[in-house]
Amino acid sequence: MKRRDFLTLLASTGIAMPSLAAAAPQTRMYAHAASPENPLSGSFSGTLTHSSSDNVLVILRLFGGNDGLNSFVPYNDDEYYYARRKTATQDLSIPAEAVLKIKNSTTMGFHPALKPLHTLYGEGKVCVVQNVGYPEQDLSHFRSNDIWLSGSNADEYKESGWLGRFLEERYPDYPRILPDDPFAVEVGRNLGRTFMGEHTHLGVNIADTSFVPSKPHQSLQKLTASGVEQEYIRQMMMQTSTFLRSATRAESLAKGNRVEYPDEDWARSMAFVARMIGGGMKTQVYLVNMPLWDFHLDQLRDQNYFLTRLANAMFAFQRDIEAFGAAKRVTMLTVSEFGRRVTPTLSGTDHGAGSCLFVVGERVQGGIIGRDPDCSRLDANENLRWTYDFRQIYASMLGQWFGAREADMTTALMQRRYTQLPIFRNHQLRMVGVANDEENSLQSASILAQDGITAVFPQPASDVLTLEYRLTDSLAQHSAVLSLVDMQGRRVLPPQALSFSPTLLNVRSLPSGHYLALLETPHKRYSAPVQIFR
Amino acid sequence: MEKFIPTPANPWSYAKAAHLLRRAMIGPKEAEIRRAVQEGLEKTVERLFTPFVPNMDLIEEWIEKEPLTRPFAPDGDEYWRWFWLVTGRRTGLAQWWMRTMIQSPVSLQERMVMFWTGHFVTSFDFVQQAETMYTLHKLFRDNAWSNFKRLTYEVTIDPAMLIYLGGQDNFKSETDEAINENYARELLELFAVGRVNTRGEANYTQADVRNAARALTGWIVPKSPTQGGAYAALRSEFVPYRHDNSVKTFLGERGAWNAADVIDTIFKKRERETATFICTKLYRTFVSLGTASAQARAFIDELANIFIAAKWEVKPVLEQLFTSAHFFSEENTGCLPKSGADYLLGLMRVLEVQNVPDFEATPAKETVAYRWNLNDLPMRMEAMGQRLFFPPDVAGWQGGRTWVSPSALVPRLKFARNIALGTTRMRDWDYKTAYIHTFDPIAFAKTVSPRSAAAPNGSNTAQELVRALAQLLLCETADESEMTLLLHALMEGAPAYEWDINNAELRPQERIRALLAAMFALPKFQLY
Structure with a gap:
């Protein structure tokens, strides 16, 4: 650079x-x-x-694998109730009556413990992305976690993290030159690979601001193993000293939180982040670890408790940030290394695959992205299939939230390109994806063997329509175009070249009514009905 | 494997002896290092393999007895009495182990107990009772360097492990609803063979995990009828009707496998992978974090050969490791970041810190909540990144550079500075007003540097004192800039020839404290 x-x-x-x-x-x-x-x-x-770009992203990492099915519940799906009750000595389903309903879906609703999130949803501040996963889902917590944090494929081993590489490219002089405030903060005692760059760690972890160590002595540098470690530790001490000073300053400027938080660890961490933001710290990414979601037993009880903690902490944080006047530039994102298996094991569930995640904030396009989870068509390990690659979320964050261009993301996303999802309001979407990651379309394609448009959702649509399709012939794929016609056969949206499934269409400009999506190759034409309602 | 052979150019020295003892135990003292120099490598390694019996007074009242009876009522006086006793015992177990590490003679025992604790992970997050946890802890203690394969089997059917990874709830049923993959997956991934081999190929499949889970069915931790549903027994039981004795394929072998067969099959079919996996972990613990270099891999390979030839006995592997030229090479010296235990307990051990409330036996008059409240040292160590019996997850403490992340460095530097200056106070307890964790700086300096004590004054003695302390406390020789810094801390800017440890008017005590504080803040103190 x-x-x-x-x-x-x-x-x-x-x-x-x-x-x-x-x-x-x-x-x-x-x-x-x-x-x-x-x-x-x-x-x-x-x-x-x-x-636009002093935006802050707060990542909440639900380590252990949260059960998406029982967080955002398909309460009209008999398959879900059948599977969750089929064999368990305990009923592991969330009763339809208990599910918190939302206005723009008759099929999906929140777990009752997510009441605070449901409230924020009502305010248009929550975007639920369904069926997030990746090809060849690894069922190990640690491996899958590494994949999520590094943004690699399942068969790639990468020590660095997606945000670490992104920040490293932006700030190539770090840590030789330290900024006043850290670029990225992991709250607590853990310091994982999320902010690890190819060469250096771009983040610091902060657990306690009661003591600011003095700056370390610069010894003679030696190139032995010990010398290398000493220099690493000296740098860490330098960062500790510098950044704790700025955190202490932010603490004193924030003068405490504006709202009350529950008295437990996760909420305390979120409260700390709010004070840092409110106190003027320039950090752009925070990571809050919320571990132990691995409910092999007593899932109903424990997940209920964990979702309560999660939602209360998120809610208090959102209100706090609003009171600090910073809500416009703060977004929360939850991540978890996998969902859970559809069929329970006694009172718990084993490691699964596709799952949902939440993006919360004032600038978020409230609503649901993605079709409902399908409990009847599972993968080889009897887990939910995914439709969105988690790196599509990352691409959306980098592109829409941090204003990065495609070219700025290539290192972060390991030289692959991912179609962004319409997560933020008023964002010009690049509608067409790129073909160099064919795996992305493999799984959704394999659900239906026949070529054509395999899914259109949501129906009816009001903003963005998602289309999934399958074309076995790669030549056809490269020459295919997608368009929307009304019932008189007039094209209402210009034909778009495409080579990637799913594809997104912006339909905000169209009046309510019935339409047809047309997928045209040089030899064939496929169609699917589309309903638009506003 | 190339042995370390002392030569005039590369002799058995203080630095070599210190390296060996720092790696094999926690916080070796001056006298122990000097004795090792005198006795030589072989005799010292022999000494390391001497087990010892710790002082049990903090926990003897309750260990190896049936756990406390949990009242059926979820609230009320009886319940809370039970609750405080249980939490008190859990804290007490951690405090007792911390004291044991400090009181250990020259021995590898505690290091290996820590190794197994971080390897076969369980946690009080799921295992409620200290009595149950102690049973597993005792297993590590009794098998510190014995047979790994046997230990793996013992751990597989250990009550604490059956509780922690759901083995007790893994049983056969018509609908298959109770096959719990949790333990089987971690057994393969973390405890024995690892996910992939050195060429990056998978060591097992999801089907292997599932079939291993089937084979592992049938083991339970009996509940006591009097205990409100708590898992009480200190021994597990095998219940035949819960065991799935169907024919299963595991790692390519077909048979009606049970738990012992699973262990046998892993160690037979994945012999090389398992040996390499464990030896890599031993290498990371005792030699270096750099396991990727060709040299390291060759060394690990040799260790794995010994491991296999010794039929999974650990001692021969470690004996070879500790006497190898590779272990003593400069490349592998002073390069490991200190764990929480190394940092906190090592510092307390080497300074012979007194007045530690955590280590005092509970006075009879105290309330039951006493030991729970008196949870000072375990919480300090947690802040440094290592809470005993509460590892972060089933993979254990990550170790390596995670020990020196900013949020771990803050409490470390604070703790060491307070100890050096004698300004540690008890947190939130009656001791608030009194200083704790005390030591005698003059006596310590005189032990480490007798010459400095003998000679009345002169610039040599000040330098000699700094050099001797640095040699004991830092991971390698202090360089010129550090010597200047340290000498300045000791002399407060005065010329070195004015130093006299026996002249009270010069405030030698305060100045030695300042010197130590400066030393503890060096990057060289964070490594071993």
Whole structure:
């Protein structure tokens, strides 16, 4: 990356540059970087608040594998009730009467413990993405977790994390030059691979701000194994000292939370994040670990308790952030390494595959993305199939939330491109995906053997329509176009080239009514009915 | 395997002896290192394989007895009495083990108990009773360096493990509803063979996991009729009608397998993979985190050969490891970040810290909640990233560089600084006003540097003192800039020739404290 690009990006993130006084030994670097011809040379000292890109992403990691089926429940699905009651000595289904209904779906609703999330949904602040997974789902917690955090394929081993690589590319001088505030913070004692770059760790973990260690002594550097570790630890001490000072400052500026949180660990972590944001810390990504979701036994009881904790913490956080006046630039995202198996094992469930996740925030396009989970067509391990690759969520976060262009994401997403999902409001979607990740379309394709449009949802649609299709002939795939026609046969949306399933169509401009989706190859034409209602 | 042979150019020295003892035990003291230098490598390694019996006074009242009776009522005085006693015993077990690590003579025992604890993971998060946990802990203690295969079988049917990974709820039924893959998966993935071999090929399939789970059915932890449903027994039982004795295919072998067969099959069909997996873990624990280099892999291969030839006895593997040239090479010295135990307990051990409320036997007059409230050291160690009997997940403590992440460094630096300066106070307890974790800086300095104590004054003695302390406490020789820094901390800027440890007017106690505080804040103190 060129120096100039780096500065532009740095400026556009709104992350404060290191103050010159704190980085005295490196001042020369800055003098060089801030050359007269650089238009940004005057803007080092302060905080460059940029309208769209001081956005903050808070990731809530539900480690252990949360049961998506019992979080966002298909309460009209007999297959679900049949499977969850079939063999268990205990009924592991959520009764339809108990499910919290939502206005734009007659099939899906929230687990009763997610009442606070249901409230936020009613305010249009929750986007549920259904059936998220990846090809060749690994059933090991640790391996699948690594895959999720690194953003790799199931057969790739990557030490670095998707956000680590993203930040590393944006800030190539880190940690040689430390900013005033950390780029990424993992709350608590864990420091996993999410913020690990190819060369250095871009995040710090913070658990306790009551003691700020002094800056470490710079010893002579040696290239022995011990020398390398010493230098690593010195850097860690340097970051600890620098960033704890800024966290302490944010604590004092925030002057406490604006709302009350439940008195338990997860809520405390979320409260800490809110204070950091409210206190003006420029950190853009926070990771909060919420472990132990591995309910092999007593799932009903334990998941109920965990969902309660999760939803209460998220709700308090959202209200707090609103009170701090920062709601416009903060979004929460839940991730979990897999869902659970459809058929229970006694009072619990084993490791599964596809599952749902939640994106919550004021700028989120509230609603449901993806069709309902299908308990009747399972994969070889009898797990739910996925339709969205989790990296599509990542691509959407980078593109829509952090304003990254496709080119800025290639390292983060390991040189693959993923179709973004319409997660945020008022975002211009790139509708057509790219073909170099064929696996992405494999699984949804294998559900139905026949070529054609295999799924259209939601029905009726009002904003964005998702189409899944299958074309076995790769030539046909590359020359296929997709369009929408009304009942008189007029094209109401221009034909779009495509090569990736699922594909998204923006239908906001169309009036209510019946339409046909047309998939045309040089030799054949497939159609499917579409309903639009507004 | 190439042995370490002392030569005039590369002699058996203080640095070598210190390296061996730091790796094989926690916080070796000056006298122990000096004795090892005198006795030589072979004799010292022999000493390391000496078991010892710890002082049991903190826990003897309840171990190896049936667990406490849990009242049926979920609330009320009786319930809370039980609750405080149970939590008190859990805390007591951690405190007792911490004290045992500090009171250990020169022996590999505690290091290996820690190794197995981090390998065959269980947690108080699921295993309620300290009595049950102690049974497994005792198993590690009794098998510290004995047979790994036998230990794997014993762990598989251990009550704490059957509770922690759901083995007790894994049983045969007509509809297959009760086949719980949890233990089978972790047995394969984490305890024995690992997910993939060195070429990255899968060591087993999902079908193997499921069939192993079937074979492992039938083991239960009997519940006591008097205990409100708590898993009480300290011994598991095999219940034939719960066992699935159908023919299953596991790792390509067909048969009506049971738990013992599963272990046999793993160690037979995945012999090389299992040996490599465990030896890699031993390598990471005792030698270096860098297991990917060609040299490391060759060494691990050799260890694996020994392991297989010794029919899974651990001792021969470690004996070879500790006497190898590779272990003593500069590349593998001073490069391991300290675990929570190494940091906290090592520091307390080497300074011979006194006045530790956690280690005092409970006075009879105290309430039942006493030991629970007196949970000071375990919580301090948790802040450093390692809470005993509460590992983060079934993979155990990740170790390596995770030990020195920012949130672990803060409490470490704080703790060490407070100990050095003598400013540690008890958290939230009656001891608030009194300082705890005390030591005598003058006596400590005189033990480590007798020459400095003998000579009345002069610049040599100050430098000698700094050098001797650095040699004992840092992972390698202090460099010039560090010596300057440390000497400055000791002398407060005064010329070194003014130093006299016996002259009270010079406040030697305070200055040794300042020196230690500066030393503990160096990156070289965070490694071993």
